[in-house]
Amino acid sequence: MEPFISHKGIVAPIDRANIDTDAIIPKQFLKRIERSGFGQFLFYDWRFNADQSVNPDFVLANAPYDQASILVAGPNFGCGSSREHAPWALLDFGFRAIIAPSFADIFFNNCFKNGVLPITLPESDVALLIELSTKNPGMMLTIDLKEQKVVREDGVSYHFDVDEYRKMCLLEGLDDIGLTLQHADAIDKYEQSAPFSVSITA
C-alpha cells in the first residue's frame, strides 16, 4: 500500500447525503477480477448519460474537477454494499481523501486498507467546503496526516481525529496481513481450544 503522509490537491464537491457504493461503482463493473482499472467507471450513472455521452451537469465531468484528488460530500458516505471496488475506483480515479460529516463503517474501513484517507469533519465545516469548492473551481486543500489537519489555501485549518493505529499504518504504508502473521503463535495457541469452531468436512 502506498503510504499517506501529506497530500495537496484539487477539491471536488458532491452535495448529497447517503452516497452509496452502488452509486460510486455500479454493479455492472464489479466483474473484473483485478484491483485496477475501476476509475473509468467511478460514479458511472452520474458521469455518463444512458447513451454513454458525458453528463456535463456532473461535477467530475468538467475541468478542473476532473483532476480532483479530494472529494467533499454529505453525511453517511459509502453506505450500502461492502464492495471494496468503491475505494479502488476512487483511488484509481485519483482521489486520496474523502471529507464528509460521517461515513458508513465498512467503506470507512476499506479506505484505510487502500491508502485512501476518510476524514470526518463537522457538518457545518463540510457545508462550507462544499460551497467554497463549488464557487472556486480548482480550489486546493492540503491534508497533513501527521498533524491531523486539513488546511485551506488562505491558511484556515481544520483539525480531524484519526485512530492512532490506523494513522501509523497509513503513514508507513504497512501491510496488515504481514503484521498479523507476526502473531502466528498466538493464533496457533487460540486454535487449540477455539470453542466455537467447527471444521467443515465436506
Next chain:
Amino acid sequence: MNRAKTLIEKIWEAHVVRENPGEPTLLYIDLHLVHEVTSPQAFEGLRMSGRKVRRSDLTFATVDHNVPTTDRTKPIEDPISKQQIDTLRQNCAEFQIPFADITSQDQGVVHVIGPELGLTLPGKTIVCGDSHTSTHGAFGALAFGIGTSEVEHVLATQCLQQQPPKTMEVFVSGKLGTGLGAKDLILGLIAKYGTAFGTGHVIEYRGPAIEALSMEERMTVCNMSIEAGARAGLIAPDQTTYNYLRGRRFAPEGAAFEEAVKVWNGLRTDPGAEFDERIEFDASSIAPQITWGTSPGMGTDITSRVPSPEDFADPVVRRSAELALEYMGLTPGTPMSEIAVDRVFIGSCTNGRIEDLRAAAVIAKGRKVAKTVQAMVVPGSYKVKHQAEQEGLDIIFKEAGFEWREPGCSMCLAMNPDVLQPGERCASTSNRNFEGRQGRDGRTHLVSPAMAAAAAVAGHFVDVRTFAVNEEI
C-alpha cells in the same frame, strides 16, 4: 461475581486471539463464507505474496451474485460473469476450499445456504465479503460483512484486526398485526430511526416481538441491520433456534448437539448488563411498510401518502427527499396504494426463504398477475426451490402467471440478466432501493413478500390486509 455482560461482549471475548493497548484486537473467525464477486482479488493477493489459506476447513464458497436464474445446463452468456464464476471454481480447487458450484444442490445465496447447511451456528464469528452477512446473527452468531482486503486477511490468517464494537439494544415490544411480517418490522424500524442509527454498533434485537419470530423471520430482521448502518445484528439463541438447527448437515449430531445446546444456552445477555445505546420500538404500531425513495429509510405505511420534501425540517433530509422523489417519478400526496408497478421481484437473502415464498403464495393462490406486470419468483437456494416444489408452491405461482426461476441473487442487484429497464417500477422483496440498484433508472419499492405478491395481482401497491386469504395452502 463477574460483571454482567451482553451477548455481543461474550462472543467477542471468546474470540480474542491477542490484545495489546493501542492496537486493534486480533479476533478469531470461525466461518468464512466466500462468493465470486468480492474474492478474486483476495486470492490473487495470496498468490502474489506466496501465502496459503490457513483454514480451508473453516471456509465455504458458492456462486450467487452473477449466476443466471434460467436453465443451468446452458452456458453462461455474459463472458465476464462466466470468468468470475470460473475464477472462483479454480481458486477453490487450488486452495482446497469446499465449494457449492452452480449446479450443486447446495447452491444458493450465500446467506441462505449457510443456515440451511448448519454452517451458521450460535456463538460463531462469521464473515463474508458481503454486507448482508449480518443475516447469520439471527442464530446468535457475531456475523459481519468485510471488504476484499479483509477477505484476503481472513484467508491468510483466519483472523481479523477489529476494534471492539459498541453495543445497542433494540427492544421490540408488542405484536405484529395480522398480514404483517418481519420485513415490515425492520422497514418500519429503519423508517423511524433512519439509515445510520446503528453506525459503529452491533445491535442485539430483544423483546417479545423478536422472541415470537421464526428463524426465517429473524434472518430477515438481522439481514437488514446493515441498512440501519450497524456492523451486525443478532438475536440470542433459544428453542426456536435449536429446533431449526437440529439435523442440519454441518450442525453437531446426537449427544454432541445436546452438549452444544448447553453451551449455547449461556449465549444471552446477563440481567443488568448495559448496552451503549438502547432504542425501543412497538411492533403493534405499524401497518405494512413500503419505501417511496432511494434509501431504505425512506419508507412509510401503505395506508399513507407520498411525502412532500417540505415535510422534512432538516435541510439535508429535505434535499435528499427532493432528489429521491424526482428519481422515483412520484408526486407528493399520491396515496401509496395508487402507485402502479411494472415488475415484481420475490427473492434475495432478505426474503428468498421458504416462509417468504409461502407468504407470497397464499396471496397468489387462485389469482392472476395483472396484465401490465411482469413478476418473478427467485428462490434463495436449491433447497428452498425443492421444498417449495414439494409443497406445490411453484404450481401456484406459475398458474398465477409468475415466472419460477433458478436460485441466486438475481434482481436484488441485477448483476445477471434480471434487470429493470429505465423508468420501470418494481415491487421488490430485496433490501436496497438505491438509484440504479436494479438497473439504470429503475425504480425500486421495498416491501414484504405478501405485499409484493399483492402488488403483482393488483397491478399497483395495495394494503395486503384487504386481500381475502381464506384458504390454507
